[in-house]
Ligand SMILES: NC(=O)C1=CN([C@@H]2O[C@H](COP(=O)(O)OP(=O)(O)OC[C@H]3O[C@@H](n4cnc5c(N)ncnc54)[C@H](O)[C@@H]3O)[C@@H](O)[C@H]2O)C=CC1
């Protein structure tokens with residue numbers, strides 16, 4: 001199977017690393033820039049790379065568009081004019097899905113299929129230097145096939161993407177943009193606006209920078225994201241974001257009123273509500289889009305090496321862990337380890353193994 005990756009940056013490079021070296025897969029990267037092509041090969045993220053789009057996509061079974069959102073439509077239009085293998089799947093990784101989905105419908109591709117995609121994993125870093133084959137593990141990977149995509153074609157892409165070890169989930173393109181607007185795009189705007197507000201104060205007094213503590217850093221990591229990537233994302237989700245910003249204004253207005261009225265109870269209520277919802281958030285957005293992990297709780301004494309002991313026991317029996325979390329760990333209190341599995345069978349196997357090894361196990 002030939003896989004073409006157009007734009008081998010953080011996301012394209014991470015996908016390439018998931019596919020490269022797997023049996024019967026050949027990965028070719030494309031960039032219009034010869035220096036980038038050289039870099040892709042030198043870093044070993046692809047089997048080959050080229051500055052010729054024609055060469056990259058000729059006979060490809062799957063083509064991944066991994067360029068900024070603002071370039072996606074141009075790339076798809078170019079592909080629609082090139083000779084492609086019959087049955088070829090074109091997919092993208094863009095953070096917005098509505099516009100590219102409409103573009104694919106408009107182009108009415110012949111004998112090839114477009115399926116929109118968006119791995120819900122990434123970072124504030126960019127470029128192939130930041131790529132990792134682990135990037136998508138346990139993250140959601142949204143696919144937004146339209147009605148024209150046959151089930152067999154969808155299944156083919158899903159099977160290939162299983163190599164990313166992400167959880168594939170099917171979502172309508174418009175719904176995707178609404179949800180991701182709220183949980184990803186709006187937070188990026190808020191982080192950037194907050195940093196810029198504080199930066200202005202800091203111009204007058206550098207003590208702001210010196211005192212910027214954990215909370216500020218936690219909340220603003222994503223303000224370091226790539227400006228071009230985010231310019232495109234925001235512009236392509238304009239309508240959704242305008243509504244979300246209006247709601248955000250109302251949230252801020254609520255706090256303004258609570259302060260003006262010195263409504264302590266109201267402030268407490270806001271913090272409690274937020275804390276309650278946030279405590280339900282999974283480590284990796286589990287639950288937001290309804291799919292569940294299979295969790296097991298194990299009482300663990302606070303011994304050095306206990307985590308290694310349990311994870312080794314599971315891996316020795318080929319049981320894949322989706323996630324691991326320690327809930328309480330003090331010298332005088334036994335900790336509780338939450339182990340999350342991807343399916344029922346792994347959960348049942350792990351439960352038996354741990355019980356046999358003398359651990360107390362609960363759901
Ligand atoms: N950064 C993140 O955390 C995530 C990004 N995405 C999406 O993935 C896509 C790629 O983003 P990243 O990998 O983060 O960015 P990146 O900057 O690491 O990679 C972008 C790639 O596109 C190429 N490129 C940039 N401008 C180009 C142009 N004008 N013509 C041709 N190639 C060009 C770059 O050389 C690079 O290979 C975007 O559509 C973004 O919305 C999706 C999930 C997460």
Ligand SMILES: O=C(O)C(=O)Cc1ccc(O)cc1
Pocket residue numbers: 094095119120121122123124184222
């Ligand atoms: O770094 C983070 O926390 C992110 O939010 C990463 C990210 C960026 C863009 C996406 O479309 C999806 C995920």
